[in-house]
Amino acid sequence: MINKLREKNIQLQKKFEQASDSKNVTVQKVISQLLADDDCFFKMSIEHAYAILRELNVKPEKFEKIYLELTKPKN
């Protein structure tokens, strides 16, 4: 799941760069740094996690399901 978010992050970063939307480019770059850590969703609050999902254009109704997926224990 985190890899899907990383892909989405790269896509959005390119999109905002093309649109010269510097604020959102910065947002995506910061998110990219956060997503670099496999355990990032265990290191941030659920409020942060949901905000990242929002910035990655995930629909709000899917937040809970994706969050549960992201916080599954690794075996």
Added chain:
Amino acid sequence: MIAEDLLDLESEFAKKYLLFDVEQEDFFREHTQKAKVNTNGSYGIFDTIATSEILNNYFNALVRVMQNPKLPAVQLGFAINGDIVPVCNMTKQKFVNQVIKLHAEGRLDGVQDIESKVQMLVSMASLDKVDFAETHTVLIDGQKISFPTHMLVDFILQDHKKFDLQDENLQLFGYDKNIFFYALKTFSAEYQIKYSFLLTDDSKAFLRDVVEDIYANTVHFNRLNQTNDQYLLETQISDDLRAYVFDGMPKDYSTLEKAIYIYIKLCKKLTYDPEFYANNQSGMVARKHEDISRLATITTKQTRVVCYEFAQIYAKFLFELGLNYEIDGGMSYGDGHADLKFRIDEFVINADSVTQILGGDLYNAKINSELEGIQCDNVHKPTVSRFEDAYDRVYDYIIRTEQTQESDESKFDEFLDMFDALCEKEQVTMQAKRRIFEKRCKEIQLPTMDKITYVLNLAKSIFAKERNKCFNATIISKKEINGFNISTVPIIIFAFNEEGFKQAPIETQYMLMDSNGNLEEISKETISQNFQLGVYKHISAGVKDRHTIPGIDSEVAK
């Protein structure tokens, strides 16, 4: 029977004791005094009357004792039914000094031939006039070395002043000074020179320094030259733990540095098992730790150990470094506290990660505090300094490496702060959080301890905002009875309160995660009652203060 006849018995006793006639028991008891106890036993004093009596009637026997360089004291006693009853001992040195003093004061004038007797005693108590064996042989780590006795005697009396004894590279008579001083030390001990002979203050001080290893390092000789560990073959270390321990170890480390590095890394990772502590180191939990095959299951995630497990794991690493060690424990594996001692060249090192459960090195290392369980037995200051330098170097290196890793963590926090500055956080209701939390808790399948760790981490993320105000998680121990077996298991009590624990204490709801990871609601009354019945107990082992459960009377939940 007259006194001198008693000494003609030529018995072993007669060679060691100054035997007097049994009829004189009361006399000698009255005129001798058992005095202070020192490291060599109990030594006393003979008064002027007893001294005169010995010089008058027991002089031949006294000469015999004085001429035996292996006897440190004039031992006064009598024979009864074939046994010796000791009355009092006086060190030869003290005795002769007393004779000299009493003679100078004219208090021994009644003794026959006192002048020549005093001269004889002084001569016999002079180190350079004693008939020692020609050589003094020492065994040093399997090698026999003989030193001419006169060389050692001269060194004690005056030759020690001719050398710079502080020079760490000093060679004495062709030998490393540590070896020479070991010979001096054993010679001095064998003949009890400090107690037996008349010495100048300078020689006395020198001998004291020899014994205390002021000039040389000798405590390591003949120690830990082999390893007898019957559990070595059974000791298995997980690949995960091994990889963690060796991770980051500089390749150019000496064996000493490697040994210290491994100790610190183990202390940083492993933790004392609170269940073992909570159960007073007995019962089922204790039996679990008595199984040596458990060592193979200890990993960077399953870190709970007890003292002897730590010692056995560390010993295995030391063995792999090619070092000799001995584990000092009970009669068998798992029987009481165990620590270990090992040797690296000139160092003899003690390693005990659990000098105390609350505050030993398993705790100290995690907060980068001074370690107390790894120390060298050596007392020679330059040697101790070399050990301490190595310890400081390794510990500093580990702390610096950790800080680099931690800075990755702090970078993450910096990015999170940047994200906060750019975007608003989402709002998540307490109800939604609780739903997510419960769902995740119910779904996951992990072993108990791992599940507890996972759940606590998850709770930290989900209830970050509400922690301790609207949400609380407390691990406690629970007694479980299964047939005749009583075991203690860790469980978690969660407390939730949307309004806040302080604002609306009556609204607090509780959930319990049992030892199988099942989550269920529980009432405040049941929790309190279980604490009162002793079914629940707080776990106070480890570094943190005891937690309290919101709304549960802390007096009840002791």
